[in-house]
Amino acid sequence: KQEVTQIPAALSVPEGENLVLNCSFTDSAIYNLQWFRQDPGKGLTSLLLIQSSQREQTSGRLNASLDKSSGRSTLYIAASQPGDSATYLCAVKYIQAGTALIFGKGTTLSVSS
Amino acid sequence: GAVVSQHPSRVICKSGTSVKIECRSLDFQATTMFWYRQFPKQSLMLMATSNEGSKATYEQGVEKDKFLINHASLTLSTLTVTSAHPEDSSFYICSARPRDRGIDTQYFGPGTRLTVL
Numbered sequence: 441k442q443e444v445t446q447i448p449a450a451l452s453v454p455e456g457e458n459l460v461l462n463c464s465f466t467d468s469a470i471y472n473l474q475w476f477r478q479d480p481g482k483g484l485t486s487l488l489l490i491q492s493s494q495r496e497q498t499s500g501r502l503n504a505s506l507d508k509s510s511g512r513s514t515l516y517i518a519a520s521q522p523g524d525s526a527t528y529l530c531a532v533k534y535i536q537a538g539t540a541l542i543f544g545k546g547t548t549l550s551v552s553s
Numbered sequence: 554g555a556v557v558s559q560h561p562s563r564v565i566c567k568s569g570t571s572v573k574i575e576c577r578s579l580d581f582q583a584t585t586m587f588w589y590r591q592f593p594k595q596s597l598m599l600m601a602t603s604n605e606g607s608k609a610t611y612e613q614g615v616e617k618d619k620f621l622i623n624h625a626s627l628t629l630s631t632l633t634v635t636s637a638h639p640e641d642s643s644f645y646i647c648s649a650r651p652r653d654r655g656i657d658t659q660y661f662g663p664g665t666r667l668t669v670l
Contacts, residue, residue, distance in 0.1 A: 444596070472657060483557060483646065483661035484597075529597070539585075539656070540612065543597040 442467050442534045446544035453520055454552055461515040461547045463530030468508040471533040475504050475515045478527040478546065487528075488515070520551045555581050557649050559662035566637055567670055574632045574665045576647030582627035583649035587659065588620075591644040603630055627652065637669045 445464045453459050465473070472491045476484040488497045488504040490513070496505040503516040517524060527548045531541040556579040566572050576586055585604050589597040601617075603609040603624035611617045621633040630649075634641055644666055648659040 449594075474657075476661075481562070481663060483663045484648075485661075486659075489657055531597075533657075539602060540599045541597075541659075545594065545596045 442532075442537055442542055444530055444532050444542050444544035446528075446530055446547050448547060449545065450548045450550070452550045452552065455520060455522060457520050457551075458516070458518050459520055459549070461517070461528050461530075461549070463513040463515070463544055465511045465513075465532045465534075465542075467534055467536070468511060469535040470508065471535060473504075473506055473513050473533075474531045474541070475502075475513075476529040476531060478529055484529065517549075520549075522551050522553045525549055525551050555649075555651060555660040557647065557660045557662040559645075559647055559665050561665060562663065563666045563668075565668045565670065568638050569636055571633055571635045572637055572667060574634075574645055574647075574667075576630045576632070576649070576662050578628045578649040578651075578660070581649075581651045581653075581660075583630075584627065584652040585650040586624055586630040587648045587650075588622060588630075588632050589646045589648070591646060591664075597646060600632075634667065637667070639669045642667055642669045 443466045447462045474489045475487045490497050490506040501518040527546040529546045530544045558577045560575045588600045591597045600615045601609045601611045603622045609622035624630040646664040648661040
């Protein structure tokens with residue numbers, strides 16, 4: 441079964457810390473992997489999209505890596521800020537799943553000032 | 554930026570009634586719209602994919618007669634939960650794929666919280 445797992449489920453850090461969110465997937469046959477941010481009462485915002493042929497993507501303080509062979513991705517957030525508090529979702533487009541994005545349950549991040 | 558709206562944002566209804574949720578792409582045309590469901594502390598699960606002017610494609614385990622999807626225009630898709638029951642209470646999120654962007658681009662709506670009493 442094609443699944444996506446995110447660890448930890450929740451994370452609390454003080455402002456300024458660098459942190460890593462983890463995502464694992466069960467099948468290396470993927471088109472791509474995306475990281476999203478979900479804020480309460482708002483829609484999902486795409487943060488980074490990594491194609492199957494890529495190893496990492498960067499946007500500002502965010503860096504996402506992809507290791508297909510081990511079925512892992514990490515989202516690195518540098519110098520965290522209270523505004524980074526949200527739920528971060530990892531989603532994989534498996535080749536055998538067609539157009540469907542398979543989501544993890546998310547990591548809820550809280551950054552205290 | 555591309556905006557997707559959903560209406561209503563929250564709805565409470567009695568068991569046995571039908572509820573319609575609208576998903577609109579406000580500033581772009583969407584050839585494809587997706588409907589997801591998210592239970593508390595669970596993953597978003599794709600329910601169905603709809604293309605403008607054609608019948609929706611439902612994921613395995615999703616009852617097409619219970620969750621009616623209409624995608625009548627390039628900016629509007631509706632999800633109707635028919636004869637809703639308490640177990641249908643969930644967070645329903647739509648997303649829209651712009652017609653002039655790659656297949657990996659989806660813009661998500663803010664979601665609709667459905668509570669069935």
